[in-house]
Amino acid sequence: MQLGVRFLARRDRTVAQVEQYLASKGASSLQVRQTVRRLSDLSYLNDRAYAQRWVDNRLASRPMGCERLKAELQARGIAETLADRVITDAFRDVDEETLAHQALNVKQGHGRRLTRSQTVNFLRRRGFGQETIDRMIGEYGLCEGPVYEE
Numbered sequence: 288m289q290l291g292v293r294f295l296a297r298r299d300r301t302v303a304q305v306e307q308y309l310a311s312k313g314a315s316s317l318q319v320r321q322t323v324r325r326l327s328d329l330s331y332l333n334d335r336a337y338a339q340r341w342v343d344n345r346l347a348s349r350p351m352g353c354e355r356l357k358a359e360l361q362a363r364g365i366a367e368t369l370a371d372r373v374i375t376d377a378f379r380d381v382d383e384e385t386l387a388h389q390a391l392n393v394k395q396g397h398g399r400r401l402t403r404s405q406t407v408n409f410l411r412r413r414g415f416g417q418e419t420i421d422r423m424i425g426e427y428g429l430c431e432g433p434v435y436e437e
Contacts, residue, residue, distance in 0.1 A: 290314070291322045292331070301334050302327070303364020338365050338373040346377065350386035350393075353378065355414020383419045390415075391423060 294300065294308050302323055309319045326332040338360055345356060353374050360370040390413055395401055401409065403424060410420045 288322050288325060291326050295326065295331050299337055299340065300332070301337050301364040302332055305332060307364075334365055334369060335373065337363075338369060339376070342373055342377045346381065346386065349413075350390040351413040352383050352386065352410075352415035352419065354416065355412075358414065383415055384422060387413075387415050387419050387423050391427070 290309060290312055291305055294305060300308075305323055305326065306319050309322060310316075314322070323332060341360060341363070342356055345351060345359070356374050356377075357367075357370045360373070361367060365373075387410060390410070391401070391406065394409055406424060406427065407420055410423060415423075
């Protein structure tokens with residue numbers, strides 16, 4: 288239990304991260320389950336709250352699309368279904384197109400203009416869907432039709 292509390296004291300973690308940490312420190316699977324259950328009962332561990340905070344912080348500091356958010360949450364041990372629910376909730380207040388505009392405005396700051404290829408690659412890396420990318424390319428006047436670059 289002490290190991291788990293100390294691990295959580297450094298920063299917010301997911302259940303999967305705590306389980307992995309405790310196992311790496313030699314805790315038995317029974318000890319890991321009991322510790323995670325106790326930490327959850329004490330509200331020190333809550334994957335839904337973690338995911339909501341993560342998504343809110345990421346969208347505020349580094350606008351990105353649903354695909355990238357989902358991949359980052361899953362990499363931290365958040366279940367796919369929970370990640371989907373949290374992302375759906377987050378995107379009730381903002382749409383991908385608005386986030387793509389924000390991301391491109393920051394990237395093109397200081398008068399720098401991206402080429403069509405740079406724009407497509409940047410938006411893909413940020414996890415925006417193809418429809419959003421097509422709209423951004425059209426709005427920024429970089430092409431007339433849909434974008435299908437690899």
